[in-house]
Amino acid sequence: MIHFDKITKKYNGCVALDEISFTVKPKEFVSLVGHSGAGKTTLLKMILVEERPSSGSILFGSVNIHALKRNKLHKYRRKIGAIFQDFRLLPNKTAFENIAFAMEMAGRSDSEIAADVPYVLEMVDLGDKMWNFPRELSGGEKQRVAIARAIVNQPDVVIADEPTGSLDPINTYEIVQILKKINDLGTTVILTTHNKGVIDSLGKRVITMEKGRIIRDDPTGRYVL
Amino acid sequence: MVWTSIKRVIKAGAVNFYRNGFVSLSSVFIMTITLFVIGGVIFLSATLSASLEEIKSKVDVNVYFQTSASEEEITALKGILLRLPEVKDVEYISREQALENFKKRHENDELTLQALEELPDNPLGAVLNIRAKEPSEYEGIANFLKSENALSSGSTPIIDEVNYYDHKTAIDRLSNIIRSAQTLGLALAFLLVVVSISIAFNTIRLAIYISREEIGVMRLVGASDKYIRGPFVVSGVLYGVSAALITLALFYPLTYYLGDSTEDFFSGLNVFRYYTLHFGEFFLIIAGSGIALGAVSSFLAVRRYLNV
Incomplete structure (x- = not known):
């Protein structure tokens, strides 16, 4: 489904990613682990075309995503649900509106929005915080809104970059459970994390990175560094 | 579909205008000053040409x-x-x-x-x-x-x-004075207008600079450029409309107050009568400049941050 082909990224001569190649299959749950600076986040940014590789390519299905024109990019991004460590919610929109925004720009009708937004908010257990602004929500709640936004358009892939990085253990556990549920419902999930407990509880494929290279790729891996 | 998008963009722009209360307020304030300068220049040129006309006659x-x-x-x-x-x-x-x-x-x-x-x-x-x-x-x-x-x-x-x-000498000198008064007045007015427009433009740029991360997020979750830009342009238009209404309302008591003294001083031109008589033109010029300034500034300012 997503194929990384010899992706290399250099910043001012420093190598951040060094000829990374691997494939993510549909409905897979892949965790990327490694120290800070190992290149995990850069790799996820490549999938979102927030960063471009110095060489190599990423195929999404059969499409080379870095060859997409600017005016086609947003349509591709709608196939991906993105979750970030710093949540990246729109501060001037309520929880409902943040999610509705993702649906609006995908061209969904008002009646679909009115039906689906409460449904996904209920799914992440935030039905009662629908009309709160992000500043009125806790970290864990914000991240659940962000997850709801990422999945509401039923994307092919959900990418989550350190989604539990700034959360306490209980919220971390809940977020991971939600991601698992999303995966169980048939969506591919790519997750980066530092959290050993998260990885060990998942029991799914783990790719370990170090200094811009893949050093281990276990189908039912554990967190080993 | 198109109509739904337009409706959503207008609604989002209006909501942003309202929710970013403080930013909107400062932008409207600065733009009011700009429009005031533009209006003032119109009054100035009217009184100047009326006085020159009077002297000439x-x-x-x-x-x-x-x-x-x-x-x-x-x-x-x-x-x-x-x-x-x-x-x-x-x-x-x-x-x-x-x-x-x-x-x-x-x-x-x-x-x-x-x-x-x-x-x-x-x-x-x-x-x-x-x-x-x-x-x-x-x-x-x-x-x-x-x-x-x-x-x-x-x-x-x-x-x-x-x-x-x-x-002869008196007439020659007068022709010269009239000519230079017109050139100088025009140059000064032009300068004032340019300065105040650039201040308004930069204020709006700052207002949008505050939202630069938001714009990036919108891009990353798959919003098209038009869909991101639209609400900002709508907010810009709303700045312009609000500032124009404030300016037009301010001119009313101001010209009323100055009316009689200008009539004496500028020999015949009562600015209040001039304002009420030419209100239609004033409305078009002030509101038009406000809307154009708000929309164009927003449009250009957002472009910088769309590069994600």
Whole structure:
């Protein structure tokens, strides 16, 4: 489904990613682990075309995503649900509106929005915080809104970059459970994390990175560094 | 579909305008100043041109005729003068009228009036007051009169004196002052407008700079450029509309208050009457500039941050 082909990224001569190649299959749950600076986040940014590789390519299905024109990019991004460590919610929109925004720009009708937004908010257990602004929500709640936004358009892939990085253990556990549920419902999930407990509880494929290279790729891996 | 998008963009713009209360308030405030300057420039140019018009109309050239000149000759000359393209207006004052005017001017001067009584005949000749369209054209008219007088030299010349030559320096200086006042006024107005427009533009850029991360997030979750930009442009238009309404409302009491004093000072132009009379134009110019400034500034400012 997503194929990384010899992706290399250099910043001012420093190598951040060094000829990374691997494939993510549909409905897979892949965790990327490694120290800070190992290149995990850069790799996820490549999938979102927030960063471009110095060489190599990423195929999404059969499409080379870095060859997409600017005016086609947003349509591709709608196939991906993105979750970030710093949540990246729109501060001037309520929880409902943040999610509705993702649906609006995908061209969904008002009646679909009115039906689906409460449904996904209920799914992440935030039905009662629908009309709160992000500043009125806790970290864990914000991240659940962000997850709801990422999945509401039923994307092919959900990418989550350190989604539990700034959360306490209980919220971390809940977020991971939600991601698992999303995966169980048939969506591919790519997750980066530092959290050993998260990885060990998942029991799914783990790719370990170090200094811009893949050093281990276990189908039912554990967190080993 | 298109209609739904437009509706959503307008709604999002209006909601942002309302929720970013403080930012909107400052943008509207700055833009009000800009529109105020634009409006002020219109008033300034109106009063300036009214005053110049007034001064110009006070300048004329008088042709004094010999007492022997017949009325037909004078009327004939008047007809010729009126056909000249530079001439705006010619006023004929007959000998009798000239005498009346003279008497009126000296009604408290017994001695002069008595001396006048002593004379066997009316000593004053008829007069033509000539107004040119532009002060600089008096010289040409004076020269024409000179040659006209020379032409009729076969008989006795009918023109006694043309007072242009006495007034020449004054008229020349006045034409220069009028010309430089117009140029200077225009340059100053232009400068003021440019400065205030750039301030308003940069204020809006700052307002959007605050939202730069938001714009990036919108791109990353798959919003198209149009969908991101639209609400900002709508907010910009709302800044413009609000600022225009405030400006137009402020001009009302202000011109009312200044109306009488401007009428005295600028000889005839009452800014309040001018404002109410030309309200339609003011509305179009002020609201139009506000909307255009808000929309264009927002459109350009968002572009910088769309590069994700």
